[in-house]
Each structure stands twice: as structure tokens, then as C-alpha cells.
Amino acid sequence: MNILNLISEIERVDPEVYERLDQRRQMFRHFAGFGKKLAVAAVPLALGGVLQKAYGQSSGLSEQIKFVLNFALKLEYLEYYFYQMGLDAPGLLSGQLRDSVTIIRNDERNHVNFLRSVLGSAAIPDPGAGAFDFTGAKGGARAPLFPDVFTNAGTFFAVAQALEDTGVRAYKGGAPLLISNNTVLEAALNIHSVEARHASHIRTVRRGGPQGIPGPLTSKPKSWISGDDNGGPAPMYTAPVYGPGMPAEAYPSEANVTQAGVNLVSVFGVSTAEASEAFDEPLDPNTVLAIAGNFIK
Amino acid sequence: MFELFKESSAAAVAEAGPNGPLKRRSFLRFTGAGVVLTGLMLAGCDDNQLDKELSEAASSDSKNDNNRVVNVGSGDFGILNFAYALEQLEAAFYAQVLKGGYYASASEAEKLVFKDIEAHERIHRDFLKAGIAANGGTPIEDLEPDFSSINFGSRSSVLGAAKAFEDLGVAAYNGAGPLISNPVYLGLAGKIVSVEARHAALIRDLIQFGTFVTPDVVSQSTGLEMSLRPSQVASMANKYLKPGSKINVSKLPRE
Numbered sequence: 001m002n003i004l005n006l007i008s009e010i011e012r013v014d015p016e017v018y019e020r021l022d023q024r025r026q027m028f029r030h031f032a033g034f035g036k037k038l039a040v041a042a043v044p045l046a047l048g049g050v051l052q053k054a055y056g057q058s059s060g061l062s063e064q065i066k067f068v069l070n071f072a073l074k075l076e077y078l079e080y081y082f083y084q085m086g087l088d089a090p091g092l093l094s095g096q097l098r099d100s101v102t103i104i105r106n107d108e109r110n111h112v113n114f115l116r117s118v119l120g121s122a123a124i125p126d127p128g129a130g131a132f133d134f135t136g137a138k139g140g141a142r143a144p145l146f147p148d149v150f151t152n153a154g155t156f157f158a159v160a161q162a163l164e165d166t167g168v169r170a171y172k173g174g175a176p177l178l179i180s181n182n183t184v185l186e187a188a189l190n191i192h193s194v195e196a197r198h199a200s201h202i203r204t205v206r207r208g209g210p211q212g213i214p215g216p217l218t219s220k221p222k223s224w225i226s227g228d229d230n231g232g233p234a235p236m237y238t239a240p241v242y243g244p245g246m247p248a249e250a251y252p253s254e255a256n257v258t259q260a261g262v263n264l265v266s267v268f269g270v271s272t273a274e275a276s277e278a279f280d281e282p283l284d285p286n287t288v289l290a291i292a293g294n295f296i297k
Numbered sequence: 298m299f300e301l302f303k304e305s306s307a308a309a310v311a312e313a314g315p316n317g318p319l320k321r322r323s324f325l326r327f328t329g330a331g332v333v334l335t336g337l338m339l340a341g342c343d344d345n346q347l348d349k350e351l352s353e354a355a356s357s358d359s360k361n362d363n364n365r366v367v368n369v370g371s372g373d374f375g376i377l378n379f380a381y382a383l384e385q386l387e388a389a390f391y392a393q394v395l396k397g398g399y400y401a402s403a404s405e406a407e408k409l410v411f412k413d414i415e416a417h418e419r420i421h422r423d424f425l426k427a428g429i430a431a432n433g434g435t436p437i438e439d440l441e442p443d444f445s446s447i448n449f450g451s452r453s454s455v456l457g458a459a460k461a462f463e464d465l466g467v468a469a470y471n472g473a474g475p476l477i478s479n480p481v482y483l484g485l486a487g488k489i490v491s492v493e494a495r496h497a498a499l500i501r502d503l504i505q506f507g508t509f510v511t512p513d514v515v516s517q518s519t520g521l522e523m524s525l526r527p528s529q530v531a532s533m534a535n536k537y538l539k540p541g542s543k544i545n546v547s548k549l550p551r552e
Contacts (some may be wrong), residue, residue: 100507107510110520172487175474179483182475182552189471190521192487194510196494197522201502201509210502211406222413223499224492260428260485268423274416278424279488280495 066122068174073115079163080108081129089150104198111191132295139297145237157206158233162241164199166291169283224277228255245287254281363540367437371548373482374434376473382544384422387462389442391415397449414496441542456504463497464514472524476550
């Protein structure tokens with residue numbers, strides 16, 4: 001990884017990264033051009049330390065923020081290893097689908113690296129591929145939920161949809177807990193929307209591509225969640241991905257049509273499907289962990 | 298109606314703590330860090346410039362004046378009005394799409410997509426307007442869009458504009474999210490932005506399958522989507538608003 005490229009990439013996302021890297025920003029701002037060179041020259045060799053300092057704002061991350069970021073990191077590892085195993089599975093993915101999964105795998109790998117950089121020494125250890133069992137058999141402790149996940153592309157994308165939709169809900173649930181640190185919050189939002197793009201694409205794949213007509217919500221979903229998607233790709237196992245969290249008042253099911261006390265259907269005269277689709281819902285960490293736990297040995 | 302907004306606001310303010318309402322946080326942080334005198338003087342210059350901009354923006358407020366701008370305001374209601382302005386623009390765009398020549402001859406799948414998205418954006422618009430009013434804020438006026446640069450009879454023109462609006466919406470919510478003080482409002486923005494991202498990905502896949510994520514919107518080094526600051530969003534949105542309806546975001550929190 002080239003540190004200058006990385007900093008430059010972060011600058012595209014976060015134009016103030018140089019200012020975060022050096023607190024003398026008010027001086028640098030008025031010496032256009034010099035600031036960047038000076039800041040980069042001052043970058044220590046340890047990349048993790050740099051980012052941790054920049055995003056930890058020198059005073060360290062609060063315990064709550066570390067918890068949320070490590071929780072996110074755990075999910076990113078789950079997703080990263082899932083897509084990596086899919087790409088490694090002989091004959092599973094080819095052509096455009098392989099290209100798409102490669103793009104998504106790369107994003108998840110980058111999320112892992114980014115979160116590790118922000119957390120520094122507080123990051124959880126890499127669990128490794130061996131920690132996961134995406135058949136849902138928990139390493140043989142129970143009957144598999146998705147026995148053909150790496151031999152049947154349909155099953156692979158069904159599981160992918162559940163993981164991505166869970167990821168979107170998890171980040172959405174975590175964001176308000178990061179409100180004390182705007183830099184970390186914005187980074188989390190910037191991951192959240194990428195997960196939503198992934199989820200949309202996978203759903204599009206599952207209904208046969210962008211010209212596919214949505215059918216049964218479980219097998220030919222829209223690119224957005226409609227109602228509770230009748231429980232998702234495999235309702236017996238995936239219903240919790242679309243259902244309520246704990247407590248349900250704070251984390252309603254995706255079928256929710258009441259926002260901030262307003263019943264969108266009765267107040268605005270729209271359909272139940274439209275009202276539910278227009279808003280995604282957050283999920284609490286415990287419910288997310290219970291879902292993810294199906295794939296952890 | 299809107300009880301959740303109201304009940305939570307006091308707790309929200311408490312929870313936001315010193316980081317929430319304090320707009321000059323960085324300024325104070327740097328004085329605390331013992332910055333050199335020139336730094337302080339230069340920071341002072343920035344504030345004077347800001348005040349000058351604010352008073353100029355406030356002075357141009359007469360009706361039927363093409364130089365007049367619609368200021369979205371300050372604080373959380375300013376952010377919500379900023380979002381409301383964007384949702385007005387999106388809702389008006391999709392309403393126009395449904396009346397246009399492209400839609401009339403579009404594939405069945407594309408008709409369903411645009412019909413859904415139009416409904417979602419209309420709901421976002423109406424919800425934000427009602428929410429701002431119910432919580433004691435004042436929604437900005439109805440903006441007059443200018444879609445003269447879009448050919449509603451052309452599939453590529455409509456899809457290209459839809460991509461621009463959806464990508465802009467995602468980058469705008471991502472950039473404005475951290476400026477929100479009240480975690481309830483932040484949560485609501487989060488519920489909307491992921492739906493915008495789902496739209497953006499599908500519109501992009503309609504233009505070319507597999508372009509749901511590209512380097513112009515998502516960093517290939519960090520995997521993070523790129524935010525836009527409200528001022529950047531406003532200048533892009535203003536290309537689609539008539540003179541007299543252009544938005545000004547100068548009073549929004551900057552950090």
C-alpha cells in the first residue's frame with residue numbers, strides 16, 4: 001500500500017485530512033500548497049498510527065466508538081471472507097458476475113484495512129477464513145442452512161443479499177453512536193452507502209439483471225427492500241435480517257411505514273409498499289450479531 | 298404526530314454534548330493546543346469573511362429578484378431544509394420523467410423502476426416538509442426547478458440525469474450527516490440515504506451493468522464513498538434551479 005496514494009485518496013473523501021494530520025491547520029490554510037507538502041513530510045512511517053491520530057483526533061477514541069468500529073470490523077471480515085471464498089470456489093462465478101463480486105470483495109477488503117487503520121492497536125485480531133462457515137453448519141455442529149453456498153450461484157447471491165442488507169442496517173444502527181466524533185461518523189456513513197450500493201446490485205442480479213421484472217420478493221426482489229421482503233431470500237433463516245430488532249420501537253422491521261410518528265400511508269396517501277421502501281431501518285448490535293452468528297463457527 | 302422527534306430532542310441535545318452545538322469546535326481546539334499568534338489572527342479573518350458573506354446573503358431577499366437566493370437556514374433545521382431542497386429537486390425530476398417521452402416507451406422493467414423511485418422521492422420530500430414544520434422549524438418555499446438541460450424524450454439523457462441526482466443525493470447526505478446535532482435527525486437521514494444509494498446503484502446498472510460502484514464515487518483505496526460539502530452540493534443543485542430559486546447554504550454548520 002502506497003501511503004501517499006492512500007492519503008490522496010482519503011483527501012478525496014475527506015478534504016480536511018491534511019488538517020487532521022497536523023493541528024497547525026490555520027497556518028497551513030493561508031500558505032496554499034505548502035501545507036500538503038509539510039504535512040506529508042511529517043507523516044510517520046507507521047500508517048496505522050497516522051490514521052489513528054488523524055481520526056482519533058489525538059485524544060484517542062472513546063470506548064463506545066471503539067466498540068462500534070470493532071463491531072463494524074467484525075462484519076467487514078465476515079463479508080470479505082465470504083466474497084473471497086466465493087471467488088476461490090471453482091466454477092461458481094464467471095463473466096460479469098465474477099467482475100461484480102470482485103468489485104465488492106475489494107470494497108470489503110478496503111473497509112477492513114480502513115477500520116484497522118483507524119482503530120490501530122485497539123482493532124480486533126483478524127479472525128481468518130477458518131473462523132467462518134458460510135453453509136451455516138457452524139463447522140459441523142448442526143445441519144447446514146445453505147449447503148450449496150459455494151457451488152450454486154443462486155444460493156451464493158441469496159446469502160450475499162442477506163449479508164449486505166444486514167450490513168446496511170448495522171451501520172445505520174451504529175451511526176448515531178458515533179455522533180461525538182464527526183470524522184469517524186462521516187467515515188461510517190461513507191461505508192454505509194457503499195454497502196447499500198452492493199445490496200442494490202446483488203438484488204438486481206437476483207431478479208435477472210436490471211431488465212428483470214420483480215416477482216416474488218424472496219426470489220426476484222426489487223433493488224430496495226419492499227415491506228419485509230416476505231422474510232428475504234430464505235425466509236426460514238433470513239427473516240431476522242428484515243424483521244424488528246431489540247427494542248422494536250427503536251429498531252422496527254423493514255416493513256415499517258411510520259417515521260417520526262407519522263404514518264406515511266395515511267398522511268400522504270401512498271401505498272404500504274412505497275412507504276416501506278422509501279426508508280431503510282436500523283438494527284441493533286445484538287440482533288446483527290445473532291444473524292452473523294449463523295456464519296461463525 | 299411526530300412525537301418521536303419531540304420526545305427525543307432534549308435527550309439528544311444532552312447526548313450531543315460539547316461536540317454538538319458548538320460550531321467553532323476546531324477553532325477552540327486549536328487555541329487550546331497553543332497555536333501561534335499568527336494562526337489566531339488568521340482564524341479571526343475567516344470569521345470576518347464569514348460574517349460578511351452572511352449579511353450579503355440576508356440582504357438579497359426581495360421577491361421577483363433573480364439575484365435572490367433561498368437560504369436554507371442554520372442549525373439542524375438548516376440541514377433538514379437543505380435535504381428538503383434536494384428532495385424537492387429529485388421529486389420534481391422524477392415527476393417530469395413519468396410525463397415524458399422516454400418513460401412512455403421505456404421497457405416494462407424501467408417503467409417499474411422510475412415509478413417506484415418517483416414515489417420514494419415524493420415521500421421523502423413530503424415527509425421532510427412536514428417534519429420540519431411539526432418540530433418548530435420553517436420549511437423553505439417550493440423551489441422552481443429548471444430541467445431545460447435534460448431531454449425527457451431521451452433514455453440516455455434521463456438516465457444520465459438520474460445518476461447525477463442520485464449520486465449527488467448520497468454524497469450530500471453523507472457530507473451533511475456529521476453536521477447534524479440531534480441523533481434522531483441523524484438516524485432519519487440514515488434511513489433515507491441508503492435508499493438513495495440503492496437508487497444510484499440501480500440507475501448506474503441500467504446505464505451499464507456492473508457500474509454500481511466506480512472510482513468517481515467510491516475510493517479504490519479505502520472503500521469509502523466520497524462526501525460532498527453542502528456548498529459543493531448547492532452549486533451542483535443550483536444548475537437545476539431557476540434564478541430566484543437557487544439555494545444558499547452559507548449559514549449551515551461547517552463542522
